[in-house]
Amino acid sequence: MCGIVGYIGTQAATEILVAGLERLEYRGYDSAGVATVDEGKISCVKAKGKLFNLRAKIEQSEYKGQLGIGHTRWATHGKPEEHNAHPHLNTDGTLAVVQNGIIENYLELKEELVSKGIEFRSETDTEVIPHLISVFLHSSSSLMEAIQKTIDRLEGAFAIAVVHAENPYELIVARQQAPLVLGFGQGEFFCASDTTAILPYTRTILNLENGEIAKLTPLGVEMYTFSGDRISRFPRTLDWNPTQVEKQGFRHYMLKEIYEQPAVVRSSLDTYINLNWHADENPDYSPVNIGLTPDMTDNLEHIQIVACGTSWHAALVGKYLLEQVAGIPTTVDYASEFRYSPKPVIPNTLTIGVTQSGETADTIAALESERARRVNLDPKYHARLLAITNRAESTIAQICDCIIDTQAGIEIGVAATKTFVAQTMGFYFLALDLAYRRQAVSNQRISEIVEGLRQIPSQIETILDTQADAIEELAHHFTNETEDFIFIGRGINFPIALEGALKLKEISYIHAEAYPAGEMKHGPIALLDNKVPVVAVAMPGSVYDKVISNAQEAKARDARLIGVTTAMNATEAGHTFDDILTVPEVDEIVSPVLAVVPLQILSYHIAAIKGLDVDQPRNLAKSVTVE
Template identity: 85%
Template sequence: MCGIVGYIGTQAATDILIAGLERLEYRGYDSAGVATVEADKINCVKAKGKLFNLREKLEQTENKSQIGIGHTRWATHGKPEEHNAHPHLNADMSLAVVQNGIIENYLELKSELISKGIEFRSETDTEVIPHIISIFLANSSSLLEAVQKAIARLEGAFAIAIVDANNPFELIVARQQAPLILGFGQGEFFCASDITAVLPYTRTILNLENGEIARLTPLGVEIYNFAGERISRFPRTLDWNPVQTEKQGFRHYMLKEIYEQPAVVRTCLDTYINPNWHADENPDYSPVNIGLTPNLTDDLKHIQILACGTSWHAALVGKYLLEQVSGIPTTVDYASEFRYSPKPIIPNTLTIGVTQSGETADTIAALESERARRADLEPKFQAKLLAVTNRAESSIAQICDRIIDTQAGIEIGVAATKTFVAQVMGFYFLSLDLAFRQKTISNSRIGEIIEGLRHIPSQIETILDTQAEYIEELAHDFTAETEDFIFIGRGINFPIALEGALKLKEISYIHAEAYPAGEMKHGPIALLDNKVPVVAVAMPGSVYDKVISNAQEAKARDARLIGVTTAMNATEAAHTFDDMLTVPEVDELISPVLSVIPLQMLSYHIAAIKGLDVDQPRNLAKSVTVE
């Protein structure tokens, strides 16, 4: 939520700030602004709405400053108006601050500042920061010291960047529970909320950790803890390519990322499946290598998964796999709820946090609270933490014992597609590894599942090749008058119904709900008529006949039925469904990775035909880094 970019070097700062904000706009796009230092003055330009509004303003001015900060906002405190946009300035407009996060004690600080005669220009929590820094600056030996003193007054989660007209050759940044990275170039240095902002300029990166503050000057970077003690750490070099952040000919990032899913699954398989493992040789080593250590798996009796949004749906698929394949009782909780109603402490429990960005505030806080409440107990009760994430360098990786890196690459579209599939793949690997260790299924069955997974990339390609045109044509029927959708599924595909409904409402703004198919007649069926389409995920397997029966109940209420099923079942299913989205024949256990693809495509095309902003849907941000 919100994106920060900072630059100091030899180039025109404004160009770099705008380019960086373009790559961060998925984090927030209610308003944007930049502040640069030139001729001992702060030059601050802000605009409401999308970034192009700010760009148009900046094109009317010439600014050669070589130091500055920029921000793209997702509104928390204060409406998305220009006066609430960042950067925020102190009283004499000599110092500017951008912030990601929430200052929880800002009302107390604001009241104190008002009593000192300070007038506020916004309704944001951020504006207290430049005023507090300015007060401390009057009695400090340096800008760095003043920022350190100001930070001691702040409560909450924040990442901040500061420039000061009276200190025109330094940029100060600090991090507490909100992501911030530093980039190292040739005679130039960067800060940003995400690596994507600096990839075109450098791949040498250092992640600030919680409780760290950094001073960037034309000569280099100094890092300190909040107590003022100097810290020595070395940056690392990424192997990411800036091309990964381009659309590459696709109309939207979301569509590009849907089409990247075969490659993502292949990468996952190549990374984690042991090519030398053969079921018929009775090997004594696991078929997958996800780096689990004995302290995480020995005597494992219970698993609890914490997640939000799309990651929660992937976790539900994971629950099914961990229970049915690995034989381990598993619960799934919203991370935001778990923090305030934690489960009874059970011994030998593995706690898994699932987050695409690795920065989801509720998930991180839930994991930290789980470790804390178990810290003083005997060993079998102590926390064992595992993360499933797409960002190996993220905050969640710092607090967990191990991570499963989902290998999905950069995802720009706010609505998750390839990262969902990659998370689900992570749960296949985890369940197979634990099943092998616990001997809950035979090696031959493990081999069958792995073989099925190996076919997934080409099967997704088949769906994209054969169904895309049909799904786009079908989508036209739901763009004008359709206001509600119902999705149903059972067993391992109920989470796919949930994910299909979420995708549709996220980007098309059509109200959509998902239910276990068997629950339709327990209330939701009252919603049905000829204006409410019903999507049924009806994959062949143990619950296929039940889903068909439930779908027929909807058909009897005049609902238009759309079925997601296999091509082999299409002839039979045609008696029930008005429209069919077909996928290749697949083992029911593996089917979620295929059944979700047509639902992603349907949501995408409905939103695109309606002319909506698919990649940046209203009110949403890619990474929710505040509670």
């Protein structure tokens, strides 16, 4: 969840480090720091709070070192104070370490080190690392050996970067269950928690894998296993453009990413839909091409999905599609719960992990535990693992048999928008592919759904062009005294109510809850009065009349009603709703991809009008790489 940047080369490191941290601030923002090596000593600067505080401190002095590490922190152990900020140093200040992750046995290690007379200056788990390395340096032939000995003592998930004043031409990094990527330039090399930090300097990257350690010098990169075996692996070139991590005139990244959604959907359609597929020609191939092999799909009896946060909501849409379109019983679990209370082992089961970053610790752990408990069983019980992710090079892609790359591009805003839509599209492609293979619905119905998906990009553009200003005006009514919101929906759009509530509380800090519309009368209706707005997702289809009826129950309790429905239904719905957020006419089965957009815009403007930090809401991080 924290952000790491490292640099060794021919340029002054400090500006590269701070600029990289600014691109990683979505990973942590409680405090930040950098350490550089110059003329045989380490210069370390830290600051509490946002990165501009660190930058202000750095500008007071000149730092010329061409080797350095930086860190932006999301607090786990120890409050967000300057003394807990990274980098952490050893006792004599000659060695600095930054870490992302959690050292689970740090208390045991700390007690051991304290017994040796070592004094700790922070409450963090990370500080044990520089002290351990320093101890092992006395019995080691190199900095690399001392770090390897230290790693042998660490338990937990971590990515670390280390610099040492007496080794001014070495930057050493290691990874165990926390992301770390290496960047290759001309006579300079980088490391970072995410490629966004180094994208302006290089597009040639290599992801460290679990149990790997690397030494970066001005001459190149050496990679080893933790046990010391040399590794040879080739870097790859990203096709990302540095402008993808810029705001491009938008006030916030979140707003930019909302407006990128038509392009994201078009890209996914272009990638996965077979353009020559026509239902009336009785084709003998699937309407989509997501690369599923027969051993993933044959005799499939059950699907289980694990995810967290917004990805969990996308999975709920997926459950509806997989059951109602593909005809396969499907369960959805929070990844953090699944790992410790797994379902009974069912034969011919496909397990799907959904994660934007591909590094979500709970989701990865759930998939790994599922594979482990099935590995020695009869073949029909063997694990079939599929990932839906935005990062094809991530950890989850390495542990799964197949991935659906959502191809949403870089998402900087902590509150997911375009990646939710992209994940949802991934489930449409999966459901259509399985439906065709199983002949669960007619080719004609598949064709109708595909055609509905083709219309989505232009329909989202219509919402952005015609509704954004009205939604911004509506947002002004909920920025001062509103403390609670209720969202309701039914069927395939109940997950959209959940996602709308999550977006609002994530960035505006207004308490918001979502319920199936039919459940309001079974308890939650007691919350309603004229101070609690209710948002109803009322898309035309099989449950439209039911949602309208449930909304009228809320209206009878004086709640202000906001409806999300189609323009064609707006006049009729106007008799029920006080405010209407309209979307174009759409088939109910594809309506979630449209219905979520007005809710994203509403949440964004409420938070922006309140003057809150939309892109980096308090207490949240973009990629949760610790349990």
